[in-house]
Amino acid sequence: MHERLGATLTGFAGWRMPLRYQSETAEHLAVRRAAGLFDLSHMGEITVTGPGAGAALDHALVGLLSAVQPGRARYTMMCAEDGGVLDDLVVYRTGSDEFLVVANAANTAVVDRELRARAQGFDTRIADRTHDYALIAIQGPEAAGILGPLTDADLAGIKYYAGRRASVAGRPAWVARTGYTGEDGFELFCAPGDAEPVWTALTRAGTSAGLVPAGLAARDTLRLEAGMPLYGNELGPDVTPFDAGLGRVVKFDKPGGFVGAEALAERAEAEPRRVLAGLTLASRRVPRHGYAVLADGRECGRVTSGAPSPTLGTPIALAYLEPEAVRDPAPGLAVDIRGRAESADLTELPFYRRRRA
Amino acid sequence: MSVPAELRYTAEHEWVAIDGPSATIGITDYAARALGDVVYVSLPTEGAAVTAEDPCGEVESTKSVSDLYSPVDGEVTDVNGELDDDPGLVNSDPYGAGWMFKVRLTAGTGEDALPPGLLSPAEYEELIKESD
Numbered sequence: 001m002h003e004r005l006g007a008t009l010t011g012f013a014g015w016r017m018p019l020r021y022q023s024e025t026a027e028h029l030a031v032r033r034a035a036g037l038f039d040l041s042h043m044g045e046i047t048v049t050g051p052g053a054g055a056a057l058d059h060a061l062v063g064l065l066s067a068v069q070p071g072r073a074r075y076t077m078m079c080a081e082d083g084g085v086l087d088d089l090v091v092y093r094t095g096s097d098e099f100l101v102v103a104n105a106a107n108t109a110v111v112d113r114e115l116r117a118r119a120q121g122f123d124t125r126i127a128d129r130t131h132d133y134a135l136i137a138i139q140g141p142e143a144a145g146i147l148g149p150l151t152d153a154d155l156a157g158i159k160y161y162a163g164r165r166a167s168v169a170g171r172p173a174w175v176a177r178t179g180y181t182g183e184d185g186f187e188l189f190c191a192p193g194d195a196e197p198v199w200t201a202l203t204r205a206g207t208s209a210g211l212v213p214a215g216l217a218a219r220d221t222l223r224l225e226a227g228m229p230l231y232g233n234e235l236g237p238d239v240t241p242f243d244a245g246l247g248r249v250v251k252f253d254k255p256g257g258f259v260g261a262e263a264l265a266e267r268a269e270a271e272p273r274r275v276l277a278g279l280t281l282a283s284r285r286v287p288r289h290g291y292a293v294l295a296d297g298r299e300c301g302r303v304t305s306g307a308p309s310p311t312l313g314t315p316i317a318l319a320y321l322e323p324e325a326v327r328d329p330a331p332g333l334a335v336d337i338r339g340r341a342e343s344a345d346l347t348e349l350p351f352y353r354r355r356r357a
Numbered sequence: 358m359s360v361p362a363e364l365r366y367t368a369e370h371e372w373v374a375i376d377g378p379s380a381t382i383g384i385t386d387y388a389a390r391a392l393g394d395v396v397y398v399s400l401p402t403e404g405a406a407v408t409a410e411d412p413c414g415e416v417e418s419t420k421s422v423s424d425l426y427s428p429v430d431g432e433v434t435d436v437n438g439e440l441d442d443d444p445g446l447v448n449s450d451p452y453g454a455g456w457m458f459k460v461r462l463t464a465g466t467g468e469d470a471l472p473p474g475l476l477s478p479a480e481y482e483e484l485i486k487e488s489d
Contacts, residue, residue, distance in 0.1 A: 020393060023448070067438070217420055
């Protein structure tokens with residue numbers, strides 16, 4: 001179907017995914033101003049069920065998932081014993097004894113294996129259901145208006161980071177108010193066979209409101225403007241949640257401890273080794289993943305993600321910097337863009353924050 | 358994917374239009390699509406000497422940056438200043454308004470002054486078919 005829409009496809013973690021349909025900049029701006037439709041079926045879905053599911057997740061992940069109410073969601077992480085991030089996750093409590101763990105495509109096998117190992121001794125069942133779910137996201141200020149007439153769910157009753165079972169275009173789905181764009185929007189988990197009719201119904205209903213299909217390229221610039229980390233760029237096994245400025249997802253005060261607790265407690269107390277910072281450049285040359293950041297001419301860190309920001313019109317980047325580089329008064333910062341230092345300004349994250357109604 | 362018959366091509370996805378002693382250079386439709394939205398083009402300066410197969414500029418897109426190579430030896434006589442305000446011309450009209458720079462050929466005029474390694478339209482189509 002995506003090829004019929006003229007998509008440029010890309011290989012991603014073993015999936016063939018739409019990178020862009022037309023212009024990724026136009027897709028990005030459509031999500032900011034109207035709405036975009038994404039096929040995210042590559043994301044991993046793992047169900048954790050049974051009376052011990054919440055306790056098992058409390059042990060396996062850094063968050064307190066047992067405290068999440070049915071119908072609510074939580075952003076969390078799985079860490080290794082040494083505190084390194086194995087994946088960042090969204091976990092939905094789909095029932096009192098049912099959780100849906102959404103993992104990055106490239107990490108789904110690791111998350112599934114670790115969940116099984118860490119759930120030993122808990123009264124729970126873990127199943128990798130990735131191939132039983134398609135995931136369609138509709139994101140942007142018009143998303144609720146487009147989806148509303150197609151579903152029996154009262155969307156006004158679904159808060160940010162909440163979800164419920166409902167029908168969409170007559171097909172059963174888990175409808176969640178979550179996303180990775182910095183806009184209001186919904187993520188729809190449905191059976192793979194229902195994905196095309198749901199996609200088609202949303203397209204028909206939304207085109208007049210400005211809805212366009214959007215690919216992974218737009219998704220990446222949208223999440224970057226929103227200051228959201230991407231596993232493999234800002235997060236990885238050599239990064240702790242505290243390095244990424246996301247220490248708040250780690251809940252130490254839970255019964256029974258959790259994998260990585262000891263190492264993370266040390267990180268929480270220690271001076272940060274590096275900080276994740278936002279940079280904005282006046283230059284039109286774009287900082288890219290891996291480029292060196294200079295403080296008064298000396299390397300003080302590396303860019304993890306960079307792109308021309310369609311909303312701001314200037315290049316932006318996330319970078320891990322030595323703590324000295326972000327102290328006040330900040331040194332003169334620059335990014336080494338292929339041998340030429342282009343000056344950069346520290347910018348508070350996120351780069352873009354939507355206006356709330 | 359458009360590959361105009363009157364142009365010559367390089368393996369680095371540039372096109373060359375020859376007009377007497379002057380060659381006009383840009384990047385191909387295939388290259389523009391592969392790069393995605395072009396956001397900035399750094400071009401050589403007028404009067405600069407360029408050498409075939411040496412980088413003389415760069416093309417920044419949302420996802421990546423690529424070197425721009427001169428396919429020919431010569432002196433830069435003109436650059437497309439429109440690209441400074443509207444780099445998207447490279448995507449919308451790669452063989453027309455998205456042209457990049459013009460070179461006066463060191464080796465003389467016409468087809469005979471072009472380096473022997475340039476590709477015909479048929480050879481270039483073969484190349485991009487293999488890359489897909």
